[in-house]
Amino acid sequence: MTPSLAALxxxxxxxxxxxxxxxxxxxxxxxxxxxxxxxxxxxxxPRVDGVFIQMEDEIGSLAAVIGASLGGVKxxxxxxxxxxxxxxxxxxxxxxxxxxxxxxxxxxxxxxTGMPTRPSQGDIMQARWGTHGDHPIVVLAPASVQExxxxxxxxxNLAEEFRTPVIxxxxxxxxxLLESVVIPQRRTVATVTRKFARGDEQGFQPYAETxxxxxxxxxxxxxxxxxxxxxxxxxxxxxxxxxxxxxxxTRRLLDKIEQNRDRIERTETFEVEDAEVLIVAVxxxxxxxxxxxxxxxxxxxxxxxxxxxxxxxxxxQALIEAAAKARHVxxxxxxxxxxxLEVERILGRGRVARLNRIDGEPIPPADIARSxxxxxx
Amino acid sequence: MNVHVPHPHRAEIRLxxxxxxxxxTGMHILFRALALxxxxxxxxxxxxxxxxGGFCYSDLVVSxxxxxxxxxxxxxxxxxxxxxxxxxxxxxxxxxxxxxxxERLTPDPxxxxxxxxxxxxxxxAVETGSPRIAxxxxxxxxxxxxxxxxxxxxxxxxxxxxxAKYADLNLAAVREGLALVRGLGASTAEA
Numbered sequence: 035m036t037p038s039l040a041a042l043x044x045x046x047x048x049x050x051x052x053x054x055x056x057x058x059x060x061x062x063x064x065x066x067x068x069x070x071x072x073x074x075x076x077x078x079x080p081r082v083d084g085v086f087i088q089m090e091d092e093i094g095s096l097a098a099v100i101g102a103s104l105g106g107v108k109x110x111x112x113x114x115x116x117x118x119x120x121x122x123x124x125x126x127x128x129x130x131x132x133x134x135x136x137x138x139x140x141x142x143x144x145x146x147t148g149m150p151t152r153p154s155q156g157d158i159m160q161a162r163w164g165t166h167g168d169h170p171i172v173v174l175a176p177a178s179v180q181e182x183x184x185x186x187x188x189x190x191n192l193a194e195e196f197r198t199p200v201i202x203x204x205x206x207x208x209x210x211l212l213e214s215v216v217i218p219q220r221r222t223v224a225t226v227t228r229k230f231a232r233g234d235e236q237g238f239q240p241y242a243e244t245x246x247x248x249x250x251x252x253x254x255x256x257x258x259x260x261x262x263x264x265x266x267x268x269x270x271x272x273x274x275x276x277x278x279x280x281x282x283x284t285r286r287l288l289d290k291i292e293q294n295r296d297r298i299e300r301t302e303t304f305e306v307e308d309a310e311v312l313i314v315a316v317x318x319x320x321x322x323x324x325x326x327x328x329x330x331x332x333x334x335x336x337x338x339x340x341x342x343x344x345x346x347x348x349x350x351q352a353l354i355e356a357a358a359k360a361r362h363v364x365x366x367x368x369x370x371x372x373x374x375l376e377v378e379r380i381l382g383r384g385r386v387a388r389l390n391r392i393d394g395e396p397i398p399p400a401d402i403a404r405s406x407x408x409x410x411x
Numbered sequence: 412m413n414v415h416v417p418h419p420h421r422a423e424i425r426l427x428x429x430x431x432x433x434x435x436t437g438m439h440i441l442f443r444a445l446a447l448x449x450x451x452x453x454x455x456x457x458x459x460x461x462x463x464g465g466f467c468y469s470d471l472v473v474s475x476x477x478x479x480x481x482x483x484x485x486x487x488x489x490x491x492x493x494x495x496x497x498x499x500x501x502x503x504x505x506x507x508x509x510x511x512x513x514e515r516l517t518p519d520p521x522x523x524x525x526x527x528x529x530x531x532x533x534x535x536a537v538e539t540g541s542p543r544i545a546x547x548x549x550x551x552x553x554x555x556x557x558x559x560x561x562x563x564x565x566x567x568x569x570x571x572x573x574x575a576k577y578a579d580l581n582l583a584a585v586r587e588g589l590a591l592v593r594g595l596g597a598s599t600a601e602a
Binding site: 398 | 438439442443451454455456458459478480481482
């Protein structure tokens, strides 16, 4: 059996990928420019005995998603900036309770209601730090419709494997871009399901410190004790404020992502081996940057592109390697400077320049090329 | 070979107008027609929060290169169904680009610098059955003058991409568009 080629726009690809990954529950509240995901899943989920619920708001949406996941189902919600802000408290709850869930954030112009139909990359830092406290998070940033499909599946797999919320963040432009996508045969899609508790029910610890730092989850009704709390808790699930135990609990949450960076990080590089000028970008801007790098190359400049597909945890080592020969690094993004903060932290501010756009328009290749010529001059 | 496309591997095409005119549907049809001929494309759009009115466009970038930049950078051709749609697209048009406008909806087209065709698009749509099929009339003219896709593929795509109960109306519309410009193709080389 061969894979099939389909013409899909980004949000449709996201919805179909969710089904292929095993998603069987979606709760959400419609918001431009993400609504097509909910619309599509309202039709697709009943066909696979799944559940679709339109909730009263985004707070309830993520709450319902967390509840369904705790029931043992693969879950997703989708939103945009204002809704994503409302989800932040429950996002932290999902991280603390180690509840696998996928949250799609289609980024539009902000802050607040902003420009609902215009693209933006203004949530790069909110996705990392939006919820309070030290928490683990995984954020994936696809740049094409094909990659929305592939990364949505990967988001489910990472959420399940590491019992953690995973955010898929992409801009309005690729959300509504129509491209040809290779849809793999369903049985060839590699899917991951979380570890459920097995064996002896007596003495079962719902947050046990296993070797991989990811405790097996008790499925309600199976017999193992279920204990879910947002309070800082010990291995048995009961709350603690003892300094050593509290630090240990939070440290495990962070370490299960930190120590698995090699499994989680994904990057794309283009012509970085000899690059004297390195562009760093995500989403639609990365595609403009790739074109700019091509154009600069054909004019004799050694330009390359580094694109973090996994946005958080930021692929730090991969960036250092890609920038090894770069005298200049340009961070191009549709915000006032967010990704640049991380790149500057890693590479130092000396050689990092910025190109920002906050008018609701994508950054075209020519602007990136011009910016490179200016900083290299 | 397409006379309007300087780079053989990339063509940038726009339907411009106002929200509610079916510009996105129009480009979905063209995307499908190109796919039927084995060509690769990316379709994008810009719209405003109102469901009707406002500046709206739908772009198609035809490219052989996988993962090529999918947004328009320098338009090779545009069909415009509103003056604002035309005006706001002009800065992105390359010199000599094919410009198709409606004689009533776009009263002030650029008289110089482009391969301009002023056509009774809305009039033909109304005569054919509905002003709402002006998008498909325009598409027929654009596809033929721009030599983008064969007439057969275009008609097949219209059937595939429009609701069954309006298929005949839309087919009539695309044929009207083709008929409007049939025989005009040679003039485009003068641009």
